[in-house]
Amino acid sequence: MLQGRASTAKRAKPTILEAVQIVTVKHIVLFTLKNGIDIDDARVQQAAMFSASHVDNIADIRSWETGFDIGRRRAVSADFAVIGTFSDTDAVARYLMHPHHRDGVAKWREIARWTVIDLEY
Template identity: 45%
Template sequence: MIRHLVLFKLDEGVERDDPRVERGVEAFRALGDQIPELRFWELGWNISDRAIAQDFAINSAVDDRDALGRYLEHPAHQAGVALWREFATWVVVDYEY
């Protein structure tokens, strides 16, 4: 299995209630039901106020590297990524477990 972790940081001046952010969250929330390669799918807003904290996270899992590639290239995933590019940056970690 491969764990796919993504941590998002909203751009300066962008708040959670920004309509663009709300559309982005909903697009990613729906991926769990749209992409068959996903074996595990959760996401949520950070609750910590630490200065080093990120704002939003996705925690997911797929069977193998081929499944990860199919997930990353899936049109629904690509559409969600395009939304998030408008208001955030992110870091990714993919590891086998």
């Protein structure tokens, strides 16, 4: 390629779908309480309230839902869930490193195990 010369190659204009393509990430976390710990435990209630407050403390969160299982307990049921929407994977990465999120992880670590999935759509 020659230095200092503008390219004369024509690029096709992007389609409207290509130009407007918005990718978001749905971050889903399912928490299962450790043996001997139930949802009435003060630590569980505190962790749940703290998780619910992420939306007020972490700017990268576009939408946020949290809640306990509605009571139809099955062997495969989780006890608590978090569902968040982020603009992209970079926003999720910033969220994961945010001090408010890290404090939440510490609260859940002593009382639960969890599974995470991030869906791009």
